[in-house]
Amino acid sequence: MSTAVEDRDSRRLAWCVAHVLRHAPDHIALDLLGRLDGPTRKYLCRDEWLPASAVTLLLRHGSEADRHFIARNPRVVGRPLPGLPGPARYARRRTPPGLPPVLRAELGRDPADGALTTAELIGLLRRHGVRRPRVALDVLRLPYVLDPGELAAEHARQALPPGAVEALLLAAELPEETVGALLATPAAERDGRSWHRPAVRAVRMGRLTHEELVARVAPARHTLLLGHLPPGPGLRWTLPEQAGMRTAVTRALTPLGDDPRLWSELLRHAPGFAGPLPELVAAVVAGSPPGPPSPAAPAAAASGTGPDGALARAVRHLAPTAAEPVAGGVERELALASLAVPMETVQEDIRWVRDCLDRGLLTGADVVRHKLPACWALDEDHWLGEVDHPDRHDRPGAVLAARAEADRLFALALGEDPQAWWRVARTLPDFAGTLPHLLLRVTDGDSVSTRP
Numbered sequence: 001m002s003t004a005v006e007d008r009d010s011r012r013l014a015w016c017v018a019h020v021l022r023h024a025p026d027h028i029a030l031d032l033l034g035r036l037d038g039p040t041r042k043y044l045c046r047d048e049w050l051p052a053s054a055v056t057l058l059l060r061h062g063s064e065a066d067r068h069f070i071a072r073n074p075r076v077v078g079r080p081l082p083g084l085p086g087p088a089r090y091a092r093r094r095t096p097p098g099l100p101p102v103l104r105a106e107l108g109r110d111p112a113d114g115a116l117t118t119a120e121l122i123g124l125l126r127r128h129g130v131r132r133p134r135v136a137l138d139v140l141r142l143p144y145v146l147d148p149g150e151l152a153a154e155h156a157r158q159a160l161p162p163g164a165v166e167a168l169l170l171a172a173e174l175p176e177e178t179v180g181a182l183l184a185t186p187a188a189e190r191d192g193r194s195w196h197r198p199a200v201r202a203v204r205m206g207r208l209t210h211e212e213l214v215a216r217v218a219p220a221r222h223t224l225l226l227g228h229l230p231p232g233p234g235l236r237w238t239l240p241e242q243a244g245m246r247t248a249v250t251r252a253l254t255p256l257g258d259d260p261r262l263w264s265e266l267l268r269h270a271p272g273f274a275g276p277l278p279e280l281v282a283a284v285v286a287g288s289p290p291g292p293p294s295p296a297a298p299a300a301a302a303s304g305t306g307p308d309g310a311l312a313r314a315v316r317h318l319a320p321t322a323a324e325p326v327a328g329g330v331e332r333e334l335a336l337a338s339l340a341v342p343m344e345t346v347q348e349d350i351r352w353v354r355d356c357l358d359r360g361l362l363t364g365a366d367v368v369r370h371k372l373p374a375c376w377a378l379d380e381d382h383w384l385g386e387v388d389h390p391d392r393h394d395r396p397g398a399v400l401a402a403r404a405e406a407d408r409l410f411a412l413a414l415g416e417d418p419q420a421w422w423r424v425a426r427t428l429p430d431f432a433g434t435l436p437h438l439l440l441r442v443t444d445g446d447s448v449s450t451r452p
Helices: 003-021 026-035 038-045 052-061 064-071 087-091 099-107 118-128 134-140 148-157 162-171 176-182 197-204 210-216 220-227 239-252 260-272 277-286 296-302 310-318 330-338 346-358 364-370 396-414 418-430 435-443
Strands: none
Touching: 003 026, 003 038, 003 052, 003 418, 026 052, 026 418, 038 064, 052 064, 052 197, 052 210, 052 239, 099 118, 099 134, 118 134, 118 148, 118 162, 134 162, 148 176, 162 176, 162 197, 197 210, 197 239, 210 220, 210 239, 210 277, 220 239, 220 260, 220 277, 220 310, 239 277, 239 310, 239 396, 260 277, 260 310, 330 346, 330 364, 364 396, 364 435, 396 418, 396 435, 418 435
Protein backbone atom coordinates (compact mmCIF):
# COMPACT_ATOMS: atom_id res chain seq x y z
CA MET A 1 0.00 0.00 0.00
CA SER A 2 1.37 3.38 -0.98
CA THR A 3 1.89 6.21 1.45
CA ALA A 4 -0.78 8.27 -0.34
CA VAL A 5 -3.39 5.55 0.24
CA GLU A 6 -2.41 5.20 3.88
CA ASP A 7 -2.66 8.97 4.31
CA ARG A 8 -6.12 9.02 2.70
CA ASP A 9 -7.31 6.18 4.93
CA SER A 10 -6.02 7.94 8.03
CA ARG A 11 -7.85 11.14 7.05
CA ARG A 12 -11.12 9.32 6.40
CA LEU A 13 -10.93 7.32 9.63
CA ALA A 14 -10.19 10.50 11.63
CA TRP A 15 -13.17 12.22 10.00
CA CYS A 16 -15.47 9.31 10.87
CA VAL A 17 -14.14 8.99 14.43
CA ALA A 18 -14.83 12.71 14.97
CA HIS A 19 -18.49 12.09 14.09
CA VAL A 20 -18.73 9.01 16.31
CA LEU A 21 -17.20 10.92 19.25
CA ARG A 22 -20.19 13.29 19.18
CA HIS A 23 -22.42 10.49 20.42
CA ALA A 24 -20.07 8.54 22.71
CA PRO A 25 -19.91 8.87 26.53
CA ASP A 26 -16.64 10.17 27.92
CA HIS A 27 -15.24 6.77 28.93
CA ILE A 28 -16.02 5.35 25.48
CA ALA A 29 -14.46 8.40 23.83
CA LEU A 30 -11.27 7.92 25.84
CA ASP A 31 -11.13 4.28 24.77
CA LEU A 32 -11.58 5.22 21.09
CA LEU A 33 -8.88 7.89 21.29
CA GLY A 34 -6.48 5.40 22.84
CA ARG A 35 -6.90 3.01 19.89
CA LEU A 36 -5.89 5.48 17.18
CA ASP A 37 -2.47 5.33 15.60
CA GLY A 38 -0.25 8.40 15.27
CA PRO A 39 -1.26 9.65 11.78
CA THR A 40 -4.99 9.17 12.45
CA ARG A 41 -4.71 10.92 15.81
CA LYS A 42 -2.92 13.85 14.13
CA TYR A 43 -5.69 14.26 11.56
CA LEU A 44 -8.33 13.93 14.27
CA CYS A 45 -6.79 16.82 16.23
CA ARG A 46 -6.96 18.89 13.04
CA ASP A 47 -10.55 17.93 12.19
CA GLU A 48 -12.91 20.90 11.85
CA TRP A 49 -15.83 19.13 13.56
CA LEU A 50 -13.92 17.86 16.60
CA PRO A 51 -16.51 18.06 19.42
CA ALA A 52 -15.87 20.20 22.49
CA SER A 53 -15.78 17.27 24.91
CA ALA A 54 -13.25 15.41 22.73
CA VAL A 55 -11.05 18.53 22.70
CA THR A 56 -11.17 18.65 26.50
CA LEU A 57 -10.30 14.95 26.81
CA LEU A 58 -7.40 15.28 24.36
CA LEU A 59 -6.00 18.31 26.17
CA ARG A 60 -6.34 16.57 29.53
CA HIS A 61 -5.18 13.04 28.66
CA GLY A 62 -3.39 13.46 25.33
CA SER A 63 0.25 13.94 24.48
CA GLU A 64 2.16 17.12 23.79
CA ALA A 65 1.75 16.41 20.07
CA ASP A 66 -2.05 16.31 20.50
CA ARG A 67 -2.03 19.70 22.22
CA HIS A 68 0.28 21.03 19.50
CA PHE A 69 -2.09 20.08 16.68
CA ILE A 70 -5.25 21.17 18.52
CA ALA A 71 -3.74 24.57 19.31
CA ARG A 72 -3.15 25.06 15.59
CA ASN A 73 -6.59 23.89 14.49
CA PRO A 74 -8.19 27.05 13.09
CA ARG A 75 -11.67 25.50 13.15
CA VAL A 76 -11.79 24.69 16.87
CA VAL A 77 -13.92 27.77 17.30
CA GLY A 78 -14.90 29.49 20.52
CA ARG A 79 -12.59 27.66 22.89
CA PRO A 80 -9.50 29.57 24.05
CA LEU A 81 -7.01 26.76 23.72
CA PRO A 82 -3.22 27.07 23.94
CA GLY A 83 -2.04 29.21 21.05
CA LEU A 84 -5.51 30.53 20.25
CA PRO A 85 -7.15 33.82 21.35
CA GLY A 86 -8.86 33.64 24.71
CA PRO A 87 -8.34 35.59 27.92
CA ALA A 88 -5.72 37.59 26.02
CA ARG A 89 -8.43 39.66 24.38
CA TYR A 90 -9.61 40.69 27.82
CA ALA A 91 -6.03 41.41 28.94
CA ARG A 92 -5.57 43.79 26.00
CA ARG A 93 -8.28 46.00 27.46
CA ARG A 94 -6.78 48.74 29.59
CA THR A 95 -7.94 48.98 33.17
CA PRO A 96 -10.43 51.87 33.47
CA PRO A 97 -8.68 54.84 35.14
CA GLY A 98 -11.47 55.18 37.70
CA LEU A 99 -11.13 51.61 39.02
CA PRO A 100 -7.89 51.84 41.11
CA PRO A 101 -9.24 54.65 43.36
CA VAL A 102 -12.44 52.62 43.90
CA LEU A 103 -10.43 49.53 44.84
CA ARG A 104 -8.24 51.55 47.23
CA ALA A 105 -11.34 52.91 48.95
CA GLU A 106 -12.92 49.45 49.24
CA LEU A 107 -9.76 47.79 50.54
CA GLY A 108 -8.67 50.62 52.80
CA ARG A 109 -5.18 50.37 51.31
CA ASP A 110 -3.35 50.53 48.00
CA PRO A 111 -3.43 47.14 46.16
CA ALA A 112 0.16 47.78 45.11
CA ASP A 113 1.28 47.59 48.75
CA GLY A 114 0.93 43.81 48.81
CA ALA A 115 -0.85 40.84 47.27
CA LEU A 116 -4.59 40.57 47.91
CA THR A 117 -5.59 37.89 50.38
CA THR A 118 -8.27 35.35 49.48
CA ALA A 119 -10.85 37.19 51.61
CA GLU A 120 -10.03 40.56 50.03
CA LEU A 121 -10.15 39.09 46.53
CA ILE A 122 -13.52 37.43 47.16
CA GLY A 123 -14.92 40.65 48.56
CA LEU A 124 -13.87 42.60 45.46
CA LEU A 125 -15.21 39.92 43.12
CA ARG A 126 -18.58 39.99 44.88
CA ARG A 127 -18.90 43.73 44.28
CA HIS A 128 -17.53 43.85 40.73
CA GLY A 129 -18.66 40.56 39.15
CA VAL A 130 -22.43 40.86 39.27
CA ARG A 131 -23.12 40.51 35.54
CA ARG A 132 -20.16 40.53 33.15
CA PRO A 133 -16.56 39.40 33.86
CA ARG A 134 -14.72 42.45 32.50
CA VAL A 135 -14.22 44.38 35.76
CA ALA A 136 -13.67 41.15 37.70
CA LEU A 137 -10.90 40.30 35.23
CA ASP A 138 -9.34 43.68 35.92
CA VAL A 139 -9.38 42.78 39.62
CA LEU A 140 -7.71 39.44 38.87
CA ARG A 141 -4.86 41.25 37.10
CA LEU A 142 -3.75 42.53 40.50
CA PRO A 143 -1.33 40.39 42.53
CA TYR A 144 -3.27 38.04 44.79
CA VAL A 145 -3.04 34.82 46.81
CA LEU A 146 -5.99 32.48 46.29
CA ASP A 147 -6.76 29.44 48.42
CA PRO A 148 -9.03 27.13 46.35
CA GLY A 149 -10.47 25.49 49.48
CA GLU A 150 -11.40 28.81 51.07
CA LEU A 151 -12.85 30.00 47.74
CA ALA A 152 -15.07 26.91 47.45
CA ALA A 153 -16.21 27.20 51.08
CA GLU A 154 -17.06 30.88 50.69
CA HIS A 155 -18.99 30.16 47.47
CA ALA A 156 -20.94 27.42 49.23
CA ARG A 157 -21.79 29.84 52.06
CA GLN A 158 -22.92 32.60 49.71
CA ALA A 159 -22.68 32.09 45.97
CA LEU A 160 -20.38 34.40 44.03
CA PRO A 161 -22.09 36.34 41.21
CA PRO A 162 -21.90 34.83 37.69
CA GLY A 163 -19.45 37.45 36.38
CA ALA A 164 -17.00 36.68 39.19
CA VAL A 165 -17.21 32.93 38.59
CA GLU A 166 -16.71 33.42 34.86
CA ALA A 167 -13.67 35.62 35.47
CA LEU A 168 -12.17 33.00 37.79
CA LEU A 169 -12.66 30.34 35.11
CA LEU A 170 -10.96 32.57 32.55
CA ALA A 171 -7.99 33.85 34.52
CA ALA A 172 -7.38 31.75 37.66
CA GLU A 173 -5.63 28.39 37.65
CA LEU A 174 -8.21 26.44 39.64
CA PRO A 175 -8.23 22.69 40.30
CA GLU A 176 -11.04 20.65 38.78
CA GLU A 177 -12.77 20.16 42.16
CA THR A 178 -12.97 23.92 42.70
CA VAL A 179 -14.32 24.47 39.19
CA GLY A 180 -17.12 22.00 39.94
CA ALA A 181 -17.83 23.65 43.28
CA LEU A 182 -18.17 27.09 41.64
CA LEU A 183 -20.86 25.73 39.29
CA ALA A 184 -23.13 24.77 42.22
CA THR A 185 -25.43 27.44 43.66
CA PRO A 186 -28.12 27.29 46.36
CA ALA A 187 -31.48 26.10 45.07
CA ALA A 188 -33.28 28.98 46.76
CA GLU A 189 -31.25 31.63 44.93
CA ARG A 190 -33.16 33.49 42.26
CA ASP A 191 -31.78 33.04 38.73
CA GLY A 192 -30.47 36.22 37.15
CA ARG A 193 -30.00 36.96 33.47
CA SER A 194 -26.42 35.64 33.42
CA TRP A 195 -26.75 32.49 35.54
CA HIS A 196 -25.86 30.24 32.58
CA ARG A 197 -22.62 31.98 31.57
CA PRO A 198 -20.22 30.15 33.98
CA ALA A 199 -21.42 26.74 32.76
CA VAL A 200 -21.02 27.70 29.10
CA ARG A 201 -17.62 29.19 29.84
CA ALA A 202 -16.45 26.06 31.71
CA VAL A 203 -17.13 23.89 28.65
CA ARG A 204 -15.70 26.39 26.19
CA MET A 205 -12.54 26.83 28.24
CA GLY A 206 -11.98 23.07 28.22
CA ARG A 207 -12.35 22.85 32.02
CA LEU A 208 -15.18 20.28 31.90
CA THR A 209 -16.85 18.04 29.35
CA HIS A 210 -20.61 18.16 28.89
CA GLU A 211 -20.96 14.91 30.82
CA GLU A 212 -18.92 16.27 33.73
CA LEU A 213 -20.94 19.48 33.66
CA VAL A 214 -24.18 17.50 34.07
CA ALA A 215 -22.71 15.67 37.06
CA ARG A 216 -21.57 18.86 38.83
CA VAL A 217 -24.00 21.66 38.07
CA ALA A 218 -26.48 22.28 40.88
CA PRO A 219 -29.35 22.81 41.36
CA ALA A 220 -30.84 20.24 39.00
CA ARG A 221 -33.13 22.75 37.31
CA HIS A 222 -30.06 24.56 35.92
CA THR A 223 -28.92 21.40 34.17
CA LEU A 224 -32.35 20.89 32.61
CA LEU A 225 -32.41 24.50 31.43
CA LEU A 226 -28.91 24.18 29.99
CA GLY A 227 -30.11 21.17 28.01
CA HIS A 228 -32.57 23.45 26.20
CA LEU A 229 -31.03 26.91 26.34
CA PRO A 230 -32.79 29.08 23.75
CA PRO A 231 -30.62 31.27 21.52
CA GLY A 232 -30.25 34.87 22.60
CA PRO A 233 -27.78 37.71 22.97
CA GLY A 234 -24.56 37.25 24.88
CA LEU A 235 -22.65 34.08 25.70
CA ARG A 236 -24.76 31.06 24.72
CA TRP A 237 -24.24 27.56 23.40
CA THR A 238 -23.16 27.25 19.81
CA LEU A 239 -25.15 24.72 17.80
CA PRO A 240 -22.64 21.84 18.28
CA GLU A 241 -22.32 22.70 21.98
CA GLN A 242 -26.11 22.74 22.37
CA ALA A 243 -26.30 19.31 20.71
CA GLY A 244 -23.54 17.98 22.99
CA MET A 245 -25.23 19.36 26.11
CA ARG A 246 -28.56 17.89 25.10
CA THR A 247 -26.87 14.53 24.53
CA ALA A 248 -25.32 14.57 28.01
CA VAL A 249 -28.56 15.63 29.72
CA THR A 250 -30.59 13.03 27.83
CA ARG A 251 -28.08 10.37 28.87
CA ALA A 252 -28.55 11.37 32.53
CA LEU A 253 -32.33 11.15 32.10
CA THR A 254 -32.21 7.67 30.53
CA PRO A 255 -33.28 5.85 33.76
CA LEU A 256 -36.68 7.57 33.53
CA GLY A 257 -37.42 5.73 30.31
CA ASP A 258 -40.75 6.68 28.76
CA ASP A 259 -42.80 6.49 31.98
CA PRO A 260 -44.97 9.64 32.12
CA ARG A 261 -45.34 9.30 35.89
CA LEU A 262 -41.57 9.53 36.44
CA TRP A 263 -41.26 12.53 34.14
CA SER A 264 -44.10 14.23 35.99
CA GLU A 265 -42.32 13.60 39.30
CA LEU A 266 -39.10 14.98 37.84
CA LEU A 267 -40.82 18.22 36.85
CA ARG A 268 -42.58 18.47 40.21
CA HIS A 269 -39.40 18.16 42.28
CA ALA A 270 -36.89 19.88 39.95
CA PRO A 271 -37.62 23.53 40.90
CA GLY A 272 -36.67 23.03 44.54
CA PHE A 273 -34.09 20.22 44.39
CA ALA A 274 -30.69 21.44 45.57
CA GLY A 275 -28.48 18.62 44.22
CA PRO A 276 -27.29 17.79 40.69
CA LEU A 277 -29.56 16.20 38.10
CA PRO A 278 -28.24 12.59 38.42
CA GLU A 279 -29.14 12.59 42.13
CA LEU A 280 -32.65 13.84 41.37
CA VAL A 281 -33.15 11.20 38.68
CA ALA A 282 -31.94 8.44 41.02
CA ALA A 283 -34.33 9.61 43.76
CA VAL A 284 -37.28 9.78 41.36
CA VAL A 285 -36.59 6.30 39.95
CA ALA A 286 -36.14 4.84 43.45
CA GLY A 287 -39.48 6.31 44.50
CA SER A 288 -37.92 8.16 47.43
CA PRO A 289 -38.99 11.79 47.69
CA PRO A 290 -36.02 14.13 47.13
CA GLY A 291 -36.80 15.95 50.38
CA PRO A 292 -39.06 18.70 51.64
CA PRO A 293 -39.98 21.46 49.21
CA SER A 294 -37.39 24.19 49.04
CA PRO A 295 -38.08 27.94 49.05
CA ALA A 296 -36.77 27.79 45.47
CA ALA A 297 -40.11 26.50 44.16
CA PRO A 298 -41.99 29.82 44.33
CA ALA A 299 -38.87 31.71 43.28
CA ALA A 300 -38.44 29.45 40.25
CA ALA A 301 -42.05 29.95 39.25
CA ALA A 302 -41.67 33.71 39.60
CA SER A 303 -38.55 33.77 37.43
CA GLY A 304 -40.14 31.74 34.64
CA THR A 305 -38.44 28.43 35.42
CA GLY A 306 -41.40 26.89 37.24
CA PRO A 307 -43.84 24.34 35.81
CA ASP A 308 -45.46 27.01 33.65
CA GLY A 309 -42.22 28.52 32.36
CA ALA A 310 -38.87 27.69 30.86
CA LEU A 311 -38.29 24.59 32.99
CA ALA A 312 -41.46 22.93 31.76
CA ARG A 313 -40.52 23.75 28.17
CA ALA A 314 -37.04 22.32 28.68
CA VAL A 315 -38.42 19.07 30.13
CA ARG A 316 -40.89 18.77 27.24
CA HIS A 317 -38.04 19.07 24.73
CA LEU A 318 -35.91 16.51 26.59
CA ALA A 319 -38.65 13.94 27.25
CA PRO A 320 -39.16 11.11 24.74
CA THR A 321 -42.18 11.63 22.53
CA ALA A 322 -44.10 9.36 20.23
CA ALA A 323 -43.25 9.78 16.58
CA GLU A 324 -45.83 12.06 14.99
CA PRO A 325 -47.18 11.07 11.59
CA VAL A 326 -45.55 13.12 8.86
CA ALA A 327 -47.81 14.28 6.07
CA GLY A 328 -46.79 14.04 2.48
CA GLY A 329 -48.01 10.71 1.15
CA VAL A 330 -46.36 9.83 -2.15
CA GLU A 331 -44.12 12.90 -2.06
CA ARG A 332 -42.72 11.84 1.32
CA GLU A 333 -42.06 8.31 0.05
CA LEU A 334 -40.25 9.80 -2.93
CA ALA A 335 -38.19 12.03 -0.63
CA LEU A 336 -37.21 9.07 1.57
CA ALA A 337 -36.26 7.01 -1.48
CA SER A 338 -34.17 9.88 -2.86
CA LEU A 339 -31.92 9.76 0.21
CA ALA A 340 -30.64 6.40 -1.00
CA VAL A 341 -30.02 7.65 -4.56
CA PRO A 342 -27.54 10.55 -4.67
CA MET A 343 -28.16 13.01 -7.46
CA GLU A 344 -25.69 13.93 -10.19
CA THR A 345 -23.99 16.67 -8.16
CA VAL A 346 -23.60 17.28 -4.43
CA GLN A 347 -25.12 20.77 -4.80
CA GLU A 348 -28.25 19.36 -6.42
CA ASP A 349 -28.57 16.74 -3.70
CA ILE A 350 -28.25 19.42 -0.99
CA ARG A 351 -30.88 21.64 -2.65
CA TRP A 352 -33.30 18.70 -2.80
CA VAL A 353 -32.84 17.72 0.86
CA ARG A 354 -33.16 21.33 2.04
CA ASP A 355 -36.33 21.75 0.01
CA CYS A 356 -37.80 18.57 1.49
CA LEU A 357 -36.94 19.76 5.00
CA ASP A 358 -38.57 23.14 4.36
CA ARG A 359 -41.75 21.52 3.01
CA GLY A 360 -41.98 19.15 5.98
CA LEU A 361 -41.51 16.01 3.89
CA LEU A 362 -38.35 15.03 5.76
CA THR A 363 -36.95 15.59 9.24
CA GLY A 364 -33.38 15.45 10.48
CA ALA A 365 -34.14 12.04 11.99
CA ASP A 366 -35.25 10.76 8.57
CA VAL A 367 -31.93 11.80 7.04
CA VAL A 368 -29.93 9.95 9.71
CA ARG A 369 -31.98 6.78 9.26
CA HIS A 370 -32.20 6.66 5.46
CA LYS A 371 -29.36 8.58 3.83
CA LEU A 372 -26.54 6.67 2.11
CA PRO A 373 -23.75 6.26 3.02
CA ALA A 374 -23.87 6.35 6.81
CA CYS A 375 -20.84 8.66 7.13
CA TRP A 376 -22.63 11.28 5.01
CA ALA A 377 -25.76 11.00 7.13
CA LEU A 378 -23.74 11.85 10.25
CA ASP A 379 -22.14 14.90 8.59
CA GLU A 380 -24.66 17.73 8.21
CA ASP A 381 -22.47 19.43 5.59
CA HIS A 382 -23.31 16.61 3.17
CA TRP A 383 -27.05 17.27 3.28
CA LEU A 384 -27.34 20.90 4.41
CA GLY A 385 -24.30 22.30 2.64
CA GLU A 386 -21.09 23.77 3.98
CA VAL A 387 -21.28 26.82 6.19
CA ASP A 388 -18.76 29.59 6.68
CA HIS A 389 -18.66 28.95 10.42
CA PRO A 390 -18.75 25.45 11.95
CA ASP A 391 -20.68 26.63 15.01
CA ARG A 392 -23.99 27.16 13.26
CA HIS A 393 -26.34 26.03 10.48
CA ASP A 394 -29.34 27.79 8.99
CA ARG A 395 -31.50 24.73 9.78
CA PRO A 396 -30.73 24.24 13.51
CA GLY A 397 -33.89 22.23 14.14
CA ALA A 398 -32.91 19.62 11.55
CA VAL A 399 -29.38 19.39 12.97
CA LEU A 400 -30.58 18.88 16.55
CA ALA A 401 -33.14 16.28 15.45
CA ALA A 402 -30.48 14.41 13.47
CA ARG A 403 -28.04 14.41 16.39
CA ALA A 404 -30.75 13.23 18.81
CA GLU A 405 -31.75 10.36 16.52
CA ALA A 406 -28.11 9.32 16.05
CA ASP A 407 -27.68 9.41 19.85
CA ARG A 408 -30.67 7.12 20.23
CA LEU A 409 -29.47 4.65 17.60
CA PHE A 410 -25.92 4.46 18.96
CA ALA A 411 -27.10 4.03 22.56
CA LEU A 412 -29.68 1.40 21.60
CA ALA A 413 -27.29 -0.66 19.47
CA LEU A 414 -23.89 -0.25 21.17
CA GLY A 415 -24.63 0.52 24.81
CA GLU A 416 -21.47 0.57 26.94
CA ASP A 417 -19.39 -1.85 24.83
CA PRO A 418 -16.18 -0.03 23.75
CA GLN A 419 -15.27 -2.79 21.31
CA ALA A 420 -18.58 -2.32 19.47
CA TRP A 421 -18.02 1.44 19.25
CA TRP A 422 -14.55 0.83 17.83
CA ARG A 423 -15.88 -1.60 15.23
CA VAL A 424 -18.41 1.02 14.11
CA ALA A 425 -15.69 3.66 13.81
CA ARG A 426 -13.48 1.30 11.78
CA THR A 427 -16.32 0.18 9.54
CA LEU A 428 -17.86 3.59 8.91
CA PRO A 429 -15.36 4.96 6.31
CA ASP A 430 -15.95 2.13 3.82
CA PHE A 431 -19.57 1.23 4.58
CA ALA A 432 -22.05 1.97 1.78
CA GLY A 433 -25.32 1.35 3.66
CA THR A 434 -27.40 3.35 6.12
CA LEU A 435 -26.50 3.94 9.74
CA PRO A 436 -29.12 1.49 11.14
CA HIS A 437 -27.82 -1.13 8.70
CA LEU A 438 -24.24 -0.50 9.86
CA LEU A 439 -25.17 -0.79 13.53
CA LEU A 440 -27.09 -4.01 12.84
CA ARG A 441 -24.15 -5.51 10.96
CA VAL A 442 -21.65 -4.60 13.68
CA THR A 443 -23.77 -5.79 16.61
CA ASP A 444 -24.58 -9.01 14.76
CA GLY A 445 -20.84 -9.67 14.35
CA ASP A 446 -20.95 -9.35 10.56
CA SER A 447 -18.93 -6.21 9.86
CA VAL A 448 -18.33 -5.58 6.17
CA SER A 449 -15.24 -3.48 6.79
CA THR A 450 -12.13 -4.52 4.86
CA ARG A 451 -9.89 -2.95 7.52
CA PRO A 452 -7.89 -5.28 9.79
